[in-house]
Amino acid sequence: MQTGKIRGIVLSSNERLASIPDVPGAKEAGAADYQLNVWSAVYAPRGTPQEVVAKLAAALDKTLDEPATAEKLEKLGGTVPPKSERGPEYLRKTVASDIPRWAPILKEAAETTKAN
Amino acid sequence: MKYWTGFACAFAVLAIAGTAHAQNYPAHDIKMIVPFPAGGPSDTVARIVAEGMSRHLGQQVVVENVGGAGGTLGATRASEAAPDGYTIMAASMGTVIAAPSFYPNLKYDSTKDFEPIGMTANAPAAIAIKASIPAKNVKEFVEWAKKEADAGRLSWHRPGRERSHRRTRRLPLRADRQHGWSHADRQNPRYRAVVERTPCIDS
Numbered sequence: 672m673q674t675g676k677i678r679g680i681v682l683s684s685n686e687r688l689a690s691i692p693d694v695p696g697a698k699e700a701g702a703a704d705y706q707l708n709v710w711s712a713v714y715a716p717r718g719t720p721q722e723v724v725a726k727l728a729a730a731l732d733k734t735l736d737e738p739a740t741a742e743k744l745e746k747l748g749g750t751v752p753p754k755s756e757r758g759p760e761y762l763r764k765t766v767a768s769d770i771p772r773w774a775p776i777l778k779e780a781a782e783t784t785k786a787n
Numbered sequence: 788m789k790y791w792t793g794f795a796c797a798f799a800v801l802a803i804a805g806t807a808h809a810q811n812y813p814a815h816d817i818k819m820i821v822p823f824p825a826g827g828p829s830d831t832v833a834r835i836v837a838e839g840m841s842r843h844l845g846q847q848v849v850v851e852n853v854g855g856a857g858g859t860l861g862a863t864r865a866s867e868a869a870p871d872g873y874t875i876m877a878a879s880m881g882t883v884i885a886a887p888s889f890y891p892n893l894k895y896d897s898t899k900d901f902e903p904i905g906m907t908a909n910a911p912a913a914i915a916i917k918a919s920i921p922a923k924n925v926k927e928f929v930e931w932a933k934k935e936a937d938a939g940r941l942s943w944h945r946p947g948r949e950r951s952h953r954r955t956r957r958l959p960l961r962a963d964r965q966h967g968w969s970h971a972d973r974q975n976p977r978y979r980a981v982v983e984r985t986p987c988i989d990s
Contacts, residue, residue, distance in 0.1 A: 672913075675918055677915040677916060677918055678918050679913045680915070680923070680925055681914050681925050682913050683912040683913070695924070701926075707911065707912060708909045709879060709880060709881075709911070710880050710907075710909050710910075711832050711880070712877070712880075712883070712903065713876065713877050713904040713905055714865065714875065714904055715875045715902040716868045716870040716900070717866070717870060717899065717900045717902060718870035719902045720808065720809050720870075722812070723808075723809055724872075724902050724904060726809075726812060726813070726844065726872075727905075728904050728905050729843070731839075731840055731905045732905065734836055734838075734842075734843060735839075735907070737839060740836075744832070747828070747831060747910070748910055748913070749832065749909060749910035750908065752906040752907075752908065752909055757905045759902070761905070761906065762904070763903045766898055769880065770884055770897060773885060773888065774888045777885055777888035777889065778888055781888070
């Protein structure tokens with residue numbers, strides 16, 4: 672996008688992004704409910720001791736607190752999750768609620784593609 | 788009685804061993820499985836996080852790219868790794884949230900087979916078009932695409948079908964049904980990752 676070879680016409684988030692300020696958010700493009708953030712996360716295999724999980728989560732949290740991390744993620748068009756939306760419990764809840772939330776949409780998209 | 792005492796002792800020893808393990812953790816390098824090839828968005832975010840975690844843990848967090856099957860190969864391997872903290876996984880929501888919808892025989896259960904560590908990054912998706920296309924917004928783009936498709940001049944590409952990127956196609960897909968450019972599917976190579984797809988935008 673920065674080289675000018677391609678042009679962003681809309682984001683899946685409501686608001687514009689600081690790193691690509693020219694691309695409109697979904698809200699101003701007329702799709703108010705089209706809030707769709709792609710998120711990434713870190714996991715360990717089931718059964719990993721809770722003390723180990725806590726150490727990994729703390730190291731990740733400290734990493735996300737660093738301004739350099741925010742800067743690097745912003746350059747990629749991403750953002751650091753807010754402090755209250757980071758740790759193991761938040762991720763557990765998000766995984767549990769996002770699977771049923773997306774399943775019908777994904778299945779519909781799969782059917783549409785097959786029909787093509 | 789003796790049997791139970793012995794059993795209790797063995798259990799106590801195991802519990803102490805477990806605590807000692809956690810106290811000394813991490814004693815050596817940690818492998819971070821990224822279920823996509825190097826250079827893609829999952830990999831780039833993982834490497835930023837791995838570098839910071841290495842500093843805070845005092846041991847190297849080494850990224851290992853295990854791509855294939857839309858991220859499910861690497862995730863399966865991570866779910867089957869020894870649960871000792873020396874194998875972890877960094878993945879986007881496609882692997883964890885979308886894969887269960889596309890793979891009925893998935894070998895892992897996203898809600899049960901992982902211990903969540905934490906979120907690393909949020910990113911909105913964008914619809915981007917070739918700069919030479921004469922459209923300033925989605926409406927104009929759909930109108931243009933309809934015209935091109937009717938003239939048989941439009942083709943489209945997609946990454947692996949289970950990637951979360953695919954969901955963003957829902958917006959143009961809806962347009963498909965309204966405006967009928969969905970037949971423009973003559974060449975549709977399935978690329979292993981967005982990193983391999985990117986040049987196609989410009990082609």
